[in-house]
Amino acid sequence: MTLRILDTTLRDGEQTPGVSLSVEQKLMIAEALDRLGVDVIEAGTAIASEGEFQAIKTISEAGLNAEICSFARIKFEDIDAAADANADSIFMVAPSSDIHISSKFPGKSREDIIEMSVRAIEYAKERGLVVEFGGEDASRADFSFIIELYRHAVDAGADRLTFTDTVGVFTPEKAFETMKSLKENFSVPVAFHGHDDFGLATSNTVFAVKGGADEIHVAMNGLGERAGNAALEEVVMALEFLYGIKTRINKEMLYPTSKLVEKLTRVKVPPNKPIVGDNAFTHESGIHTSALLRNTQTYEPISPEVIGRKRSIILGKHAGRASVEVIMKEMGYKATPEQMKEILARIKEIGDKGKRVTDADIRTIVETVLQIRREKKVQLLDLSIVSGVHVMPTASVKLKINGKEVVEAGVGLGPVDAAINAIKKAIKDYADIELVSYHVDAITGGTDALVDVIVQLKKGDKIVTARGARTDIIMASVEAFIEGLNMLID
Incomplete structure (x- = not known):
């Protein structure tokens, strides 16, 4: 039975x-x-x-x-x-x-x-x-x-x-x-x-x-x-x-x-929850990741595909050469030993400051060290927000997408939501993008605090993270969103 x-x-x-x-x-x-x-x-x-x-x-x-x-x-x-x-x-x-x-x-x-x-x-x-x-x-x-x-x-x-x-x-x-x-x-x-x-x-x-x-x-x-x-x-x-x-x-x-x-x-699954938590099949430690890439059974009791998910390798202060090489290969880049040493040092520097290393951070570091100039597919040209006690938050945005100017407007529950909705409408003909998660931290105190916004965006099976840091939470959010778009839009 x-x-x-x-x-x-x-x-x-x-x-x-x-x-x-x-x-x-x-x-x-x-x-x-x-x-x-x-x-x-x-x-x-x-x-x-x-x-x-x-x-x-x-x-x-x-x-x-x-x-x-x-x-x-x-x-x-x-x-x-x-x-x-x-x-x-x-x-x-x-x-x-x-x-x-x-x-x-x-x-x-x-x-x-x-x-x-x-x-x-x-x-x-x-x-x-x-x-x-x-x-x-x-x-x-x-x-x-x-x-x-x-x-x-x-x-x-x-x-x-x-x-x-x-x-x-x-x-x-x-x-x-x-x-x-x-x-x-x-x-x-x-x-x-x-x-x-x-x-x-x-x-x-x-x-x-x-x-x-x-x-x-x-x-x-x-x-x-x-x-x-x-x-x-x-x-x-x-x-x-x-x-x-x-x-x-x-x-x-x-x-x-x-x-x-x-x-x-709307009950968030803790990242360390067995089986379905975000960290259950996510690896950062350089020593662990190096062994994992040779044999996944070293640090995984089951394959993530068994339960319908994928393995994720992220970078931080514990990152090693093997994991960086895997991510660079996905980007289509290859570094010399000296360049790799510099890339690792810069990644670890961000991690040592207690910050999360996003996919956008990694791409920026790699392209800076390799001296690669990549034209951004999505650029913000203008953004305006209207919000008030008796006014539905509304945003209008002008973007340049693959060289073409696009103007769109969107409404939302708040000014950040309105701005993101306007951007999503503007890029709908280029890619179907899903906002997976949105996280904001105040780095400094006071009403003029520097805020750090990290977003997770998804296109198909690919998920990327990006950061925006400003004293203006709306601009920080838009900056993070557009950084993520530039990693997803071909």
Whole structure:
């Protein structure tokens, strides 16, 4: 039996503080998760709001391969909402720890919870729903009560059972033993739902599978309440590559799906996050990079292409000759030993000042040392901005692109956004450029501070970084954007 994956990005993941998705955005993520190959998509909580109801209904009617699930309490109105939204199944939870029982149902006993759960499960089956039943906060509950609660749930018609580590207090050893015990007691499929409050969600989930779990609950990028849920990408890759346990996940879609979720939820993935973080396949150290270029397995446990991404070599104060030569080869340049020594020294000088070395910096250094004069394909001739309390920020720009003058205007949420939008419109006939990231730092203090703007631009598969430094943040941003364009436009 292949391990089943229930993805809760659209339910528990959307409960991440500050995350709120529209119906259209939820559908986009659901379609991506379906292409990824998850077995169950927990699309939200149908009873929560009209928007949630419509999102689940839209996803349920989208013709996806995955089972579409709605979260539900042991309440008939939750069940009706899920069924009316055409969900295939519900993940129904009942409080199982004494803390949760007394807080959520004051005056109710454990026996009352069992009775309410049985009635709710029987009603859900009458409404034609697949029922996955879980005891909320099970990891802090009396295990003998969990067994009793689950037995009544199965007798009432529950199709699957879930053990929930709601506040992330389990350890891998406990996860293993608990799943093993549940498998010995029940013939229906058993799942594990883990949170990352102590940073153990991935380990706990892996050990739950080792203990016999038939299904796991995970979220893309580890999104979820508080510290998040077990990260889908981490759990799947650990299971498949370290333990030889297969899933139906299309691993080449992991990185594209991660980036889509990052973009739509606006929750930035930490650069050092395993598998999908920006630094996961990025190398700078000269000694490491030199060995990596001879054999990628020296400093990479898996190939980046496996998860749909590419290796990146960046330069800084740890840069070595090998990595510089690779980047110069991509530029079409070759240096003598003395020139290479000078190029390395200049790159390291920027790094020693605590600055990030951008692609534009490298090109400038290389071309300066090699005494190569390269005509810029894009030049800024004029820029004007109109902005005010009652005025939509508007920018007009005049560029020279491959010798031809182009004038365009754009609006935005602010003057920087308006200026960038105007430039993007001006160059649309020459290249389809995407602004991947925008970062600004104030280098000095005061209202006349020197600001350092770094942008990442993308054209096709190529991504470059460029810098602009001015006391005027608008001009610094435009300068950085145009530097990046000059590296991307042929």
